[in-house]
Amino acid sequence: MAQNYMDISPMMSPSRREDILSKLLQKATDFYEETIGILSGIFKLTEFVNTRATEDMFYNYIVRVLTEESKCENASIFIVKDNKLFLKAASGPSLPSPNKDVVVSMGSGVAGTCATRGESILLDDVNRSELFEEWNSKVKIGSILCVPIKEGNSVIGVLNLSHPSINFFNEHHVRMFELLGLLVGQMLAIVRLYEALKKEFIDMEQVIQKQEISLKNITQQYKAVVDATEDYILLLDGMDIIFYNSTIAKIAGKPFPTTPKDLFDPESLDDIVTRINSMAEGQGESFEREVRIGSTPRIIARFFIKKLPSGKQTLIIMEDITMKKYLEQRSAQTEKLTSIGLLTSGIAHELNNKLTPILGFADLLDTSALNPIDQERVNIIINSASAAKKTLESLLTFSRNLPHEKRVLDVGEMIDKSVRLYSPLL
Numbered sequence: 145m146a147q148n149y150m151d152i153s154p155m156m157s158p159s160r161r162e163d164i165l166s167k168l169l170q171k172a173t174d175f176y177e178e179t180i181g182i183l184s185g186i187f188k189l190t191e192f193v194n195t196r197a198t199e200d201m202f203y204n205y206i207v208r209v210l211t212e213e214s215k216c217e218n219a220s221i222f223i224v225k226d227n228k229l230f231l232k233a234a235s236g237p238s239l240p241s242p243n244k245d246v247v248v249s250m251g252s253g254v255a256g257t258c259a260t261r262g263e264s265i266l267l268d269d270v271n272r273s274e275l276f277e278e279w280n281s282k283v284k285i286g287s288i289l290c291v292p293i294k295e296g297n298s299v300i301g302v303l304n305l306s307h308p309s310i311n312f313f314n315e316h317h318v319r320m321f322e323l324l325g326l327l328v329g330q331m332l333a334i335v336r337l338y339e340a341l342k343k344e345f346i347d348m349e350q351v352i353q354k355q356e357i358s359l360k361n362i363t364q365q366y367k368a369v370v371d372a373t374e375d376y377i378l379l380l381d382g383m384d385i386i387f388y389n390s391t392i393a394k395i396a397g398k399p400f401p402t403t404p405k406d407l408f409d410p411e412s413l414d415d416i417v418t419r420i421n422s423m424a425e426g427q428g429e430s431f432e433r434e435v436r437i438g439s440t441p442r443i444i445a446r447f448f449i450k451k452l453p454s455g456k457q458t459l460i461i462m463e464d465i466t467m468k469k470y471l472e473q474r475s476a477q478t479e480k481l482t483s484i485g486l487l488t489s490g491i492a493h494e495l496n497n498k499l500t501p502i503l504g505f506a507d508l509l510d511t512s513a514l515n516p517i518d519q520e521r522v523n524i525i526i527n528s529a530s531a532a533k534k535t536l537e538s539l540l541t542f543s544r545n546l547p548h549e550k551r552v553l554d555v556g557e558m559i560d561k562s563v564r565l566y567s568p569l570l
Contacts, residue, residue: 184213186324186327188205188209188213189205189206189209189327189328189331190331192205193331193334193335196338196342197335198335198339199332199335199336199339200232200233202331202332202335203221203223203232203233204233204235206219206221206233206303206328207219207220207221207233207234207235207236208235210235210303210305211235211236214305215307215312216236216289216305216306216307216312216313217236217237217306217307217308218234218235218236218237218283218285218305218306218307219234219235219236219303219304219305219306220233220234220235220303220304221233221234221293221301221302221303221304222248222255222259222301222302222304223293223300223301224250224259224299224300224301227250228247228248228249228250229247229248229249229250229255229256229259229301229302230246230247231245231246231247231248232301236283236306252277253275253276253277254267254273254275254276254277254288254290254304255290255302255304257275258290258291258292258302259292259299259301259302261292262292262294262299263292264289264290264291264292264318264321264322264325265288265289265290266287266288266289266290266313266317266318267287267288267289268287268310268311268313269286269287269310269311270285270286270287270288270310276288283306284308285306285307285308286306286307286308286309286310286312287306287307287309287310287311287312287313288304288305288306288313289305289306289313289317289318289321290302290303290304290305291303291305291318291321291322291324291325292322292325293325293326293328293329293332294325294326294329295329295330295332295333300329300332301329301332302325303321303324303325303328305317305321371389371390371391373389373391374391374464375389375391375461375462375463375464376388376389376391376392376437376445376460376461376462376463376464377389377391377392377459377460377461377462378392378407378460379457379458379459379460380404380420380457380458380459380460381456381457382456383403383404383417384402384403385401385402385403385404385406385407386457388400388401392407392437392438395437395438395439395440396438396439401438404416404417407437407438408435408436408437409435409436409442412433412434412435412436415433416447416449416460419431419449420449420451420458423449423450423451423458424451425451425452425453425454426450426451426452426453427450427451428448428449428450428451429447429448429449429450430446430447430448430449431446431447432444432445432446432447432465433445433447435462437462443464443466444464444465444466444469445462445463445464445465445466446462446463446465447460447461447462448460448461448462448463449461492536492537493536495532495536496533496536496537499529499532499533499536500533502525502529503526503529503530503533506522506525506526506529507526509522511523
């Protein structure tokens with residue numbers, strides 16, 4: 145029978161009074177020890193949750209703390225799933241090898257009834273209760289306290305505490321462990337939330353890693369393409385060079401350029417900087433100019449400059465069009481020569497037509513009646529006209545772009561003809 149200070153009477157003998165006071169003092173001591181033990185257990189559980197342990201680790205730690213910090217012999221935890229209770233962890237000297245395959249139906253036994261009602265169940269003597277169902281014959285149980293684990297108003301599990309002695313648990317235990325059940329429910333929600341976030345984080349981290357690998361591959365491919373081009377490519381951040389391709393690296397020399405001043409001649413640099421400063425964000429400009437890049441001779445380059453949307457970075461691409469410009473000039477010169485050739489061909493053809501009757505009528509002249517001087521003059525006319533005709537034929541042959549003809553020439557004869565041709569002019 146429980147005793148309190150009201151049981152003490154002045155009529156009692158000193159020894160009897162001392163005995164009652166001693167028992168009351170022991171009861172108060174046990175109460176405070178149990179309270180301190182539960183508070184210590186709550187503190188340990190809180191610290192354990194902060195370690196971000198897994199849900200299974202949390203279950204095992206709960207029952208271990210309960211058996212260490214309270215005076216109950218055995219502790220187990222059941223969790224509601226699919227309208228059933230599943231044993232998650234058990235601890236105590238009477239449970240050398242707890243069977244975690246235990247499943248209890250809702251409304252069945254002490255744990256099932258506690259979960260269904262959402263209320264604590266205290267059995268002072270399990271042998272006198274119909275709710276008690278033995279699930280491990282090796283466990284000696286005299287009394288049981290089963291409290292619900294709640295998250296808000298929902299029962300998500302039960303804490304099952306037992307002791308070999310009957311009448312071990314009291315109302316004080318009920319209040320303490322009901323509070324603990326509420327705290328465990330909140331802690332379990334945090335643990336589950338952490339595990340869900342951790343899984344999401346791992347999944348997200350894997351996605352990010354895949355994206356990083358993909359981005360790295362694309363970057364390497366892009367860099368390979370950029371390095372393979374013969375164009376000069378560089379990226380400026382303000383007036384600092386933060387990237388340049390291998391084409392620039394080949395001609396820049398060492399030390400490698402860090403600013404445009406290290407790369408361009410002063411005149412070109414002033415023009416480039418002026419254009420960059422006059423650009424708005426996202427604006428681009430294309431132009432051509434002579435420039436000296438690094439240690440190379442001056443070239444003609446087609447520039448494409450664009451100020452990126454950030455406003456601080458500028459992309460510069462330069463294409464060496466020196467050879468292209470040279471070929472364009474050659475092409476224009478060739479076209480000009482072709483036009484001259486066509487014009488010359490037309491003129492030569494017309495002159496040749498005019499020379500034909502001159503030579504024809506000159507051959508018809510009777511030079512026998514002429515004196516020697518006139519005969520010589522007629523011969524000069526014929527020879528000059530013949531030479532002019534051959535010159536025109538040469539021009540026609542050249543303008544028609546006919547294959548070259550190789551033949552043997554009499555140099556002496558050519559000299560004599562030239563002398564006779566130009567002697568009247570001397």
